[in-house]
Amino acid sequence: MDNVKFDQSVDEEKSSTFNIEAEQALLGLLLVNNEVLGEIETVIGEDHFYDGLNRKIFSHIASRTKKGLVVSPITLKPYLDSDEDFKNIDVPSLLTELSAMAISAYAAKDYANALFDLAVRRKLVDIGNEIIVDARKITEDNGPTQLIIKAEQSLYDVASTGTQSKTFEPLVKAATEAIELANRAFESDIQGVSGIPSGFIDIDKKLGGLQNSDLIILAGRPSMGKTALATNIAYNASIANYKKYGTASSVGFFSLEMSSAQLATRILSDVSKIPSEQIRRGELSENEFNQFVDAARSLDQSKFFIDDTPALLISSIASKARRLKRTHGLDFLIIDYLQLIRASSNKENRVNEIAEITQGLKAIAKELNIPVLALSQLSRQVENREDKRPQLADLRESGSIEQDADVVLFIFREEYYKEREKPGDQDLDALIKWQEQMEQIHGKAELIIGKQRHGPVGTVDLAFDGRFTRFGNLAKSHQVKA
Template sequence: MAMEEQDTNLTRLFSMSVEKSILGSLLMDNTNFDTITEEVTADDFFTPLNQELYREIFQAIEKESFVDPVTLISRMVGRTGEAEKELQLYVLSLLESAPSSYNVRSYIKILKEKRVLRFLVDELKDINEKILNQKVDVDALLDEIEARVLNVGDHFKSRQSSYATMKSILMPFMAKVDKLMTEKKGVTGVPTGFIRLDKMLTGMQPSDLLILAARPSMGKTALAINIAVNAAMYHECPVGIFSLEMSREQIVSRMLASVGSIDAQNLRLGQFKNDEYTKLINTTDRLSKTNIFIDDTPAISIHTLLARARRLKKERNIQLIVVDYLQLMKGDDGVENRVQEITNISQGLKRIAKEINIPVLALSQLSRKVEERPDKRPILSDLRESGSIEQDADVVMFIHREEYYKKEDVSVQGIGEVIIAKHRNGPTGSVKLAFINKFTRFDNLEDREYNV
């Protein structure tokens, strides 16, 4: 009885007839090669013999553009552990299993589904062992399970055909152009709220990875929070913030100071002057009506962030993700080289932006080399030791505040500069903004109000 149950379970995880049918279709008609190899790998087969046969067929067609039962057997004899007679009989049986070309795709679908099931069984076995043999944090475990399951889906979907016809691309593109001509807004993405910056970027575009980098104390978090609040409060864009450095309470405190023009130090101490407490009450009411969602999980992994971002997109329809900051994220297990780890993280962030089709604004630290130069303005080479951040990003922006280095120079006080060093689909340049330190806020330079 136990053996029968085991056999039944095994047939749910692989189909010998399907595996033989796909191999047979390749042997019967080599023109099926492109159709099959676009989606199928040797690992999709369950039995070692079928895996080896697929590899040999693949290599033969790749190198010689032809394979048949005779050439396949001659390549395989003495390498599989099968006796020559048994191998001949098995290869010939593949031809009997070969489906018509019309049915090949349906067999591929079944083969892939069986592989997904086996993959999931392996993942869940690993989770089961972790539960039984380790002390686990349930919330962290649930995030890991969700991330693993989603990763399985991504792994297999990535091999599916993904081309689109010109007509299917051009029609929605022209509809978008017509809409822009009618609305004449000039900002096609999520607005930052800063006039000159939006003019250069035309807003933060869907599927773009935007990197905002600077040395410490330049105002990275302040500017990112300002952008998030501007998008949510003034343009009704739901925003997800992943804060790895500051707690959600600290983020909210900064928002209150910035939006309400409340001295941040007074807010921290709970000692208010003049009408600051009234401002606090009013600002609290305004912020409570915005769709801003804050996750302050420390050292979050790229897979967990992706899982949570997907959930926020599905449940809250977020239009922007802010990550503060990239170097505090956890990379994939088993990656010892920090540069490779950062590369995996930046590539993962770009993947999130593209998959969910919203902009991702990720903050990044810069190396100390900036401080060693007479000219402290950051340049792209300051990022080049940080994995592939520069290559993965669609937009790279630096924050520079000359007042930090020239405290006695009155002409540079209260001014910050956003340097657009890379812009894949637009101009580069720089934008000057007002910086009001006590409110931890950047403003448009043209209409700044200090509210002293």
């Protein structure tokens, strides 16, 4: 382009991360065929153009095309003539030469993808340079941990916004995926289960297993057994299912509250059938110790991964989950618990932070195509009711939890509350009645399905053994209350 002078300054570090000719060729095509914009606008925008003038031209073309106006060198010329950035540019020659460089419409998507990739590379170069500059500034509030968090956030932003957008797909393609889902359920060793088996017969009957891309919330008041149930499900998915059905899932467990050793103790208590308090106090016979060691050895081949880093950012969770999926595979992710996650950006209030966190968890589930189980606290208003069974309105701090979740489960143990209502020994009749009530509810728990986007709600009865912090199927587990 002899008559047109573009910005000739070149950043040496980015010299291989842009292609001016490709930008011009794509702009030329848009000038002679406006309909191509609809095919590439899901891939690139003006920010993906390296050259400032090319960026401006694309912006003008896109703006007018979206308004239903015809864009050509003739109709675009007045707008560029009135733009200060084009004051010293021969606009007619520029537009004519761009049109002459137009590529075939069939190549538009390939050129757009190439420009997209180059733009991401430039962003990565910028992040790398920023990391170097920040690392060389040694201040009190600029420690290595803060630098790593900032770098992870920057990379997360690129990963979440720097992916080529999905667009419409034919219904027949989605229908094919639905048929494959139904076929998995039909051919499954467990009747009616198309997702990852939870290990609990009645839960799987209601949910069809843990479904890919679902955000599942498991909520309850303290001491109800949220972590115990989540740990049981994780163990079943990664280990027990292999023994029963020959298929095992790779499980990632973010334990923001308990240490990995504490979590492992719970699992080993369950497997070895040794109460966890005995393990913590070291009150083990020689046989029990050998039993405990054998239980630990049985976990050798499991794909169960624990990260007990406290106060993680939602962006860090996403980054670590992607890394685990890439290196070891990831079929199922658990977070204990939601309120201990930190938002990636400062929000005006906690409600907005929780909204960002739940949206981030749902995004992880969809991006990695895995079920995500997040534990959640409930508000104290449950304690003020006579019937202390949780409801959706009890979800703490944000309605976004209910809104973003595909499934909301509540764990409830009436025995926990009834134990605290024990009458005095002097009231014999009341004590006898209390004992009868305790016998009826001892070792039982309810899993209340408060929301299920693609299925029924209801209640599932479970067994609970506090000695081993273990949930199980009741003897009459097929009798599920609707």
